[in-house]
Amino acid sequence: MWMRIxxxxxxxxxxxxxMGIKEAVMTGKFERDSQIPxxxxxxxxxxxxxxxxxxxxxxxxxxxxxxxxxGIGFMINVNRxxxxxxxxxxxxxxxxxxxxxxxxxxxxxxxxxEVIERCWKEE
Amino acid sequence: xxxxTMMEMQFRIxxxxxxxxxxxxxxxxxxxxxxxxxxxxxxxxxxxxxxxDFFKNMLAETTQLSKMVEDDQFFLLSQWYSKxxxxxxxxxxxxxxxxxxxxxxxxxTIFFLLSKKNRPSIFWGKVLPGxxxxxxxxxxxxxxxxxxxxxxxxxVAFTPQLLAMIVQQLxxxxxxxxxxxxxxxxxxxxxxxxxxxxLVCFGLPFFSMxxxxxxxxxxxxxxxxxxxxxxxxxxxxxxxxxxxxxxxxWVGLGVFKKKEF
Amino acid sequence: xxxxxISEKESGSIGAEKKALxxxxxxxxxxxxxxxxxxIDFDVNEGEVHALLGPNGAGKTTTIKSVLxxxxxxxxxxxxxxxxxxxxPNVAFVPEDKSFYExxxxxxxxxxxxxxxxxxxPNRAFDFMRRFSLPMKKKIKGFSHGMKTSLYLSLCLxxxxxxxxxxxxxxxxxxxxxDDVLEIIRNLxxxxxxxxxxxxxxSEVEKIADRIxxxxxxxxxxxxxxxxxxxxxxxxxxxxxxxLPNHYQFLSSQKDREKLVILTADEKxxxxxxxAEQAEEVVxxxxxxxxxxxxxxxxx
Numbered sequence: 125m126w127m128r129i130x131x132x133x134x135x136x137x138x139x140x141x142x143m144g145i146k147e148a149v150m151t152g153k154f155e156r157d158s159q160i161p162x163x164x165x166x167x168x169x170x171x172x173x174x175x176x177x178x179x180x181x182x183x184x185x186x187x188x189x190x191x192x193x194x195g196i197g198f199m200i201n202v203n204r205x206x207x208x209x210x211x212x213x214x215x216x217x218x219x220x221x222x223x224x225x226x227x228x229x230x231x232x233x234x235x236x237x238e239v240i241e242r243c244w245k246e247e
Numbered sequence: 248x249x250x251x252t253m254m255e256m257q258f259r260i261x262x263x264x265x266x267x268x269x270x271x272x273x274x275x276x277x278x279x280x281x282x283x284x285x286x287x288x289x290x291x292x293x294x295x296x297x298x299x300d301f302f303k304n305m306l307a308e309t310t311q312l313s314k315m316v317e318d319d320q321f322f323l324l325s326q327w328y329s330k331x332x333x334x335x336x337x338x339x340x341x342x343x344x345x346x347x348x349x350x351x352x353x354x355x356t357i358f359f360l361l362s363k364k365n366r367p368s369i370f371w372g373k374v375l376p377g378x379x380x381x382x383x384x385x386x387x388x389x390x391x392x393x394x395x396x397x398x399x400x401x402x403v404a405f406t407p408q409l410l411a412m413i414v415q416q417l418x419x420x421x422x423x424x425x426x427x428x429x430x431x432x433x434x435x436x437x438x439x440x441x442x443x444x445x446l447v448c449f450g451l452p453f454f455s456m457x458x459x460x461x462x463x464x465x466x467x468x469x470x471x472x473x474x475x476x477x478x479x480x481x482x483x484x485x486x487x488x489x490x491x492x493x494x495x496x497w498v499g500l501g502v503f504k505k506k507e508f
Numbered sequence: 509x510x511x512x513x514i515s516e517k518e519s520g521s522i523g524a525e526k527k528a529l530x531x532x533x534x535x536x537x538x539x540x541x542x543x544x545x546x547x548i549d550f551d552v553n554e555g556e557v558h559a560l561l562g563p564n565g566a567g568k569t570t571t572i573k574s575v576l577x578x579x580x581x582x583x584x585x586x587x588x589x590x591x592x593x594x595x596x597p598n599v600a601f602v603p604e605d606k607s608f609y610e611x612x613x614x615x616x617x618x619x620x621x622x623x624x625x626x627x628x629x630p631n632r633a634f635d636f637m638r639r640f641s642l643p644m645k646k647k648i649k650g651f652s653h654g655m656k657t658s659l660y661l662s663l664c665l666x667x668x669x670x671x672x673x674x675x676x677x678x679x680x681x682x683x684x685x686x687d688d689v690l691e692i693i694r695n696l697x698x699x700x701x702x703x704x705x706x707x708x709x710x711s712e713v714e715k716i717a718d719r720i721x722x723x724x725x726x727x728x729x730x731x732x733x734x735x736x737x738x739x740x741x742x743x744x745x746x747x748x749x750x751x752l753p754n755h756y757q758f759l760s761s762q763k764d765r766e767k768l769v770i771l772t773a774d775e776k777x778x779x780x781x782x783x784a785e786q787a788e789e790v791v792x793x794x795x796x797x798x799x800x801x802x803x804x805x806x807x808x
Contacts, residue, residue: 174697175555361577
């Protein structure tokens with residue numbers, strides 16, 4: 125199964141689904157303009173209620189990652205680079221306030237880089 | 248709902264039908280035997296003292312003993328309708344009807360019906376089949392008794408008197424059905440409707456002890472005493488019972504529609 | 509978070525929310541002054557699994573009995589925008605009390621249902637009963653709790669309804685069968701049906717409920733998406749003497765294991781508490797959310 129859902133994860137299920145779709149684009153499972161599973165299909169596959177899948181798709185749609193073609197289904201709207209940029213944007217949004225705080229506390233850029241380096245290795 | 252009702256009543260239907268058949272067989276079998284006893288009794292009154300109690304009662308209460316001996320028709324009217332079958336009618340209806348609603352509530356199966364159907368359809372869906380079963384059995388036995396006697400070679404006919412008797416018993420059964428059905432609607436367990444029914448069956452005769460409350464005892468009507476002794480149909484009592492029946496059913500429906508489960 | 513909410517409303521292209529059930533101001537006082545349900549409001553969207561959660565005696569069954577018109581109540585209840593009596597064939601129900609006619613066998617039960625129940629599919633009932641491996645020719649009288657539940661569920665699921673209401677649908681079932689039932693419930697919503705059910709088993713609810721309403725002492729403490737709990741709510745463990753400015757909002761607070769426990773979804777409060785020294789922040793799972801909510805004092 126290309127998408128795994130952890131009910132016990134602190135991440136909401138719809139966020140996990142969104143992430144799963146994005147990852148599938150990154151790994152090349154889906155390309156731009158290729159069709160992704162319907163809400164029902166995916167719901168059955170990953171054992172999640174269709175409402176939750178619908179919510180994830182709705183958000184992916186409003187973020188411009190997928191689009192719906194009436195009568196056909198949902199298609200990927202971006203390529204690998206598009207996803208990459210978006211993920212990096214997300215990271216930036218989350219990092220910005222933290223970096224600001226570090227800066228305010230007088231922490232050096234190279235120390236922050238070191239932390240990032242360490243985090244990278246840990247995963 | 249008819250099939251479901253029949254299934255629920257299956258055991259009681261078989262039991263009571265067998266009971267009535269036995270009663271009828273015994274009655275017809277004793278017909279010649281009674282003749283003999285009567286005949287002997289005329290000569291030897293000592294014999295009478297040795298008879299079993301129930302037999303003595305049966306004979307003693309019949310005012311026109313000699314008439315019974317000679318007249319098959321009178322034997323049938325007095326012994327089947329006015330005694331055995333007739334006396335047992337209210338109790339028979341009670342046994343058939345008391346669980347109609349009470350058992351569903353007691354066992355929790357009422358929720359099944361409540362979630363599927365609206366209240367009036369549940370009410371009629373139980374009352375009508377129940378009535379059909381009770382009426383079916385009653386009709387069978389009011390008509391089978393004269394038929395069996397005819398086939399056994401006795402001179403019995405469907406006279407106006409016999410038909411009047413039958414109509415009174417059918418009206419009685421209808422009334423008791425409504426009353427006991429009402430008890431079954433009102434109470435939430437199965438014991439209370441039985442107790443209330445027994446109270447009615449065995450309590451009402453006590454009203455005949457006083458002249459003013461005599462009319463409250465329905466047994467003379469149920470047993471068709473006016474038909475038997477005077478030969479006439481009790482129209483007013485019939486009408487009153489039918490009106491009461493309609494009123495009880497109407498109130499029963501109202502109670503069932505408003506009831507909380 | 510706010511942004512996400514707005515974007516959600518704007519992109520209503522997938523499944524505009526129609527209501528399968530709307531309850532407004534439901535209030536029920538039983539004879540003897542038992543105030544079972546106190547002016548509750550909640551609704552169930554079409555196509556969702558909505559779980560009514562709460563300890564015994566919280567008012568779950570009373571709520572369901574009101575919805576189905578088994579008892580009198582104050583307030584307004586609409587099922588598919590109608591009074592219940594007008595939509596009964598569209599509503600299938602498994603009561604808390606799973607007793608079916610004891611003198612019947614499952615086979616007879618199917619026959620009776622085929623005659624009595626609107627839109628009843630006997631083949632579907634057979635399929636479910638086979639799946640639950642029920643003895644078709646044995647009288648229900650001798651059935652265990654779990655078998656009775658399986659039987660009732662089979663009969664209910666064989667009714668082609670739009671809204672399925674289950675009062676404790678896994679009562680008496682062993683864990684494997686329980687998961688089976690949860691999967692069946694999920695398949696119902698995948699087929700476009702709506703499910704409202706009550707449970708006090710939280711792990712079960714976590715697996716299949718889109719939305720939950722938590723009932724406690726006749727009131728609704730929380731009604732919302734299970735996913736939103738993880739997205740929006742945080743639990744903070746703080747030292748007991750922590751001073752909290754009173755304009756901050758939280759849903760529940762309690763003192764537990766010599767800690768002050770705060771449950772909140774308010775962004776300002778979360779922001780403030782994150783700054784506090786010795787504060788421990790946790791993303792609550794449903795169990796923690798439920799326990800904190802029930803044990804704490806409530807500020808809604």
